[in-house]
Amino acid sequence: MRTLPALRTSPTAKHVDRLMRGVLWIIALGFIAVLLIFVGAILKQGWPVLNLGFLTKMPETLDAGGGIKPQIFNSLYLVVLSLGLSLPVGLGAGIYMAEYAGKGRALQFFRLCIETLAATPSIVLALFGMIAFVQTMGWSFSIRSGALTLALLNLPVITRVTEVSLQSVPRELKEACYGLGATKLQTILKVALPYAATGILTGLVLTAGRAFGESAILVFTAGTNTSGQFPDFRLTVPGETLSVHLWSVTSDGTLPDAREIAAGTAAVMILILLILNLLVRFLDRAIRRRTR
Amino acid sequence: MNDSSESTLAATKPLDAVSGTKRIQPVLPVFRQSRLHRLADRWSHLLFLACSLLVVALIGGILFFLATRGLAAFFPLAGNTGRTLSFSEVFLTTDWAPSSDRFGILPFVAGSLAVTGLALLVAAPTGILTGVFIAKLAPPWMRTLMRQVMDLLVGIPSVVYGIFGLTVILPLVSRTWLTNAPASGFAISAMILSVMIVPTIVSLATDAFESLPPSLDEGSQALGSSRWQAIWHVLMPAAKPRLLTATVLGLGRAIGEAMAVQMVIGNNPQWIALMRESTDRAPFLRALFTPAATLTTELVQELPNTAAGSPWNNVLFAMGLLLYLLTMVLILTTRRLGRGQEA
Structure with missing residues (x-):
C-alpha cells in the first residue's frame, strides 16, 4: 500500500475525486437505463400480441395465429416438479452442512461440491441429462428427463440458501430449545427450520424464477414439442416450456408469425418474472420486519 | 421425519401448573422423549448426510457420463462407432467440417x-x-x-x-x-x-x-x-x-x-x-x-x-467435458484466491 500524503489534498486530487464520483453515478444510472430500455422494449414489442387468444390457444406448427397455452402449463409444471425433486435433497444437504458437518475438512469439501455444481454451465447439465436420462434410461425427450435435470440446477441454490438461513438462526434460540430437553433433531425441526423458513422460501422463489427461465437444459431433455393435449400431466411426453418455445420459434423459422409469437412469449415471461420479483421483495420485507 | 407430529412443544402446560400450585414442579423435559425420538435423533443425520453425499455423487456422475462420451472421440470406447481421432487434430486445428471428417x-x-x-x-x-x-x-x-x-x-x-x-x-x-x-x-x-x-x-x-x-x-x-x-x-x-x-x-x-x-x-x-x-x-x-x-x-x-456414437457427436461431448473441467478449474482458482482472505 502506498503511503498517502497526510492532510494534503491537492487541487488535482479534488478534481479527480469529483470526476470519479460523477463516473460512478453515470455507470450506476447507466445500468438502470439498460434495465428500463430492456424491459420497456420487450413489453412494447409483445404488447400488441398479448391477448386472451394468444394465452389460451394451442400453438400452430405451420400457420400463423398460434397460442402458448400448453407452454405456460409446461413451464409451471416443470418448475413445480423440479422444485419438488430438489427441495427435499437441498433441505437435507443444507441441514447437514449447517448443523452436522462441523467446521472442518468435510464442510469445506461439501461447499466445494455445491459451488462447483452451482457454477456448472447449464449446457453441461443439459448434456448430462441427455446422456443419463434421455439416452441411458431411455426416457427420450420427456417431462421427467427435463424435471430431473432441471432439479440439478436448483439443488445447489436451495442447499446454499438453507445452509445460510440456518446459520442465521440465533444461537440463544437453539440453546433455549436444548435447555428444554429437546434432542438435536427436534431442535432443528421445531425451532431452527421454522425460524429459517422465510429465508428458505425467498430462496425457493428465486430458484423458481431461474428454473422458469432456463432453456438450454430443457431443449436437450424436455424437447421442443408439446404433446398436443391440455392439460397433460403425463411425465413421459415431451414438454416444451415458454423459454424453449421462445428459442425454438426464432431459430426454426417455419412459422410465418414467429417474430410476433417470440415477442409475445418474451413479454409474458417478463411479466411473470416481475410478479415473482415482487413476491421476493414482499418475503424479504417480512424477514426484515421479524428480525428487527 | 416421522416423529415430528408426535412431539409437541408443551410449554404452556407446565407453566399453568406452576402458577396454579405454589410448589415449583420440575418442568423439564418439555419435549417428549420417547424411544422413537431418540432413535430418530441418532440416525437422522445419516439421512442428511446422504443428501450431501448425493451432491458429491452428482459432481462425479456428471464427470463420468460426460467422460464416457467425450473421451470416446479419442479412444476406442464402447460409445464410439466411427474412427478415433487424435488429440492434436481436435484441439490444434482450426478446420471444423464434420461432414468431410475434419474436427478442429x-x-x-x-x-x-x-x-x-x-x-x-x-x-x-x-x-x-x-x-x-x-x-x-x-x-x-x-x-x-x-x-x-x-x-x-x-x-x-x-x-x-x-x-x-x-x-x-x-x-x-x-x-x-x-x-x-x-x-x-x-x-x-x-x-x-x-x-x-x-x-x-x-x-x-x-x-x-x-x-x-x-x-x-x-x-x-x-x-x-x-x-x-x-x-x-x-x-x-x-x-x-x-x-x-x-x-x-x-x-x-x-x-x-x-x-x-x-x-x-x-x-x-x-x-x-x-x-x-x-x-x-x-x-x-x-x-x-x-x-x-x-x-x-x-x-x-x-x-x-448428430447421431449418437459418431465422431461428430463424440467431439461435441468432448467440448462439453472441456467446459465442465474448465468450471472445476475456475472454482478451484476462486478457492485459492479466497484462502488468503478468510481469516
Whole structure:
C-alpha cells in the first residue's frame, strides 16, 4: 500500500475525486437505463400480441395465429416438479452442512461440491441429462428427463440458501430449545427450520424464477414439442416450456408469425418474472420486519 | 421425519401448573422423549448426510457420463462407432467440417475466449465500480434501487436477452453503423453477455467492499485523502482477492452461457478462415462483427442433428467435458484466491 500524503489534498486530487464520483453515478444510472430500455422494449414489442387468444390457444406448427397455452402449463409444471425433486435433497444437504458437518475438512469439501455444481454451465447439465436420462434410461425427450435435470440446477441454490438461513438462526434460540430437553433433531425441526423458513422460501422463489427461465437444459431433455393435449400431466411426453418455445420459434423459422409469437412469449415471461420479483421483495420485507 | 407430529412443544402446560400450585414442579423435559425420538435423533443425520453425499455423487456422475462420451472421440470406447481421432487434430486445428471428417475445435475455443474476454473487459470494471458505489458512495435509496436493478437483471432469462439482442440491438447496429451489413458476431454477443454477468460481479464486489473493516476507510480519510483516493489506494487493494474471485465467477458465467449468445453470434464455425480471407483495412473491427461460434453455441446448434456414437457427436461431448473441467478449474482458482482472505 502506498503511503498517502497526510492532510494534503491537492487541487488535482479534488478534481479527480469529483470526476470519479460523477463516473460512478453515470455507470450506476447507466445500468438502470439498460434495465428500463430492456424491459420497456420487450413489453412494447409483445404488447400488441398479448391477448386472451394468444394465452389460451394451442400453438400452430405451420400457420400463423398460434397460442402458448400448453407452454405456460409446461413451464409451471416443470418448475413445480423440479422444485419438488430438489427441495427435499437441498433441505437435507443444507441441514447437514449447517448443523452436522462441523467446521472442518468435510464442510469445506461439501461447499466445494455445491459451488462447483452451482457454477456448472447449464449446457453441461443439459448434456448430462441427455446422456443419463434421455439416452441411458431411455426416457427420450420427456417431462421427467427435463424435471430431473432441471432439479440439478436448483439443488445447489436451495442447499446454499438453507445452509445460510440456518446459520442465521440465533444461537440463544437453539440453546433455549436444548435447555428444554429437546434432542438435536427436534431442535432443528421445531425451532431452527421454522425460524429459517422465510429465508428458505425467498430462496425457493428465486430458484423458481431461474428454473422458469432456463432453456438450454430443457431443449436437450424436455424437447421442443408439446404433446398436443391440455392439460397433460403425463411425465413421459415431451414438454416444451415458454423459454424453449421462445428459442425454438426464432431459430426454426417455419412459422410465418414467429417474430410476433417470440415477442409475445418474451413479454409474458417478463411479466411473470416481475410478479415473482415482487413476491421476493414482499418475503424479504417480512424477514426484515421479524428480525428487527 | 416421522416423529415430528408426535412431539409437541408443551410449554404452556407446565407453566399453568406452576402458577396454579405454589410448589415449583420440575418442568423439564418439555419435549417428549420417547424411544422413537431418540432413535430418530441418532440416525437422522445419516439421512442428511446422504443428501450431501448425493451432491458429491452428482459432481462425479456428471464427470463420468460426460467422460464416457467425450473421451470416446479419442479412444476406442464402447460409445464410439466411427474412427478415433487424435488429440492434436481436435484441439490444434482450426478446420471444423464434420461432414468431410475434419474436427478442429480451435475456432470454438478461441471464440469462447474472445467473447468472454470482451464481455469481462466491459463487465469487470463497471461491475467493480458499481460495487464500490453501492457499498461506499451511494445514498441509501440509491443503494436499494441498485440492488433491485441487479436482482432484476440477473433474473431475466437468457433467451429473453437473446431475443432482445436479435430484435432490437442487431437491427439497430446494422442500420446505424454498418451500412446494413449484418451485425452479428463478437461485439454484440459480448455486449449482451456483459449485461448478463454484471449482476454477479456487482453483488460479489459489493460484499467484498462491505466486509472491509471501516477503520481502513476512516483511517485513510483521517490522513486527508479524498473519498476516491481512499477507494483507489486503500479499499481496492484490500478487497483485491475477493474482487478477483468476483471476476473469475463472472468469467465462469460468461463462458458457460449458451442460448443468448447462440441467438446473436451468427453461428459460423468457419470464422477464422473467413477472417483470414477478408482484406479489410481494420481487421480488428471487422473481427468484432464477423459471425462466429463458441463452444456453447456450437453445442446448441449441432448436437440435436448428430447421431449418437459418431465422431461428430463424440467431439461435441468432448467440448462439453472441456467446459465442465474448465468450471472445476475456475472454482478451484476462486478457492485459492479466497484462502488468503478468510481469516
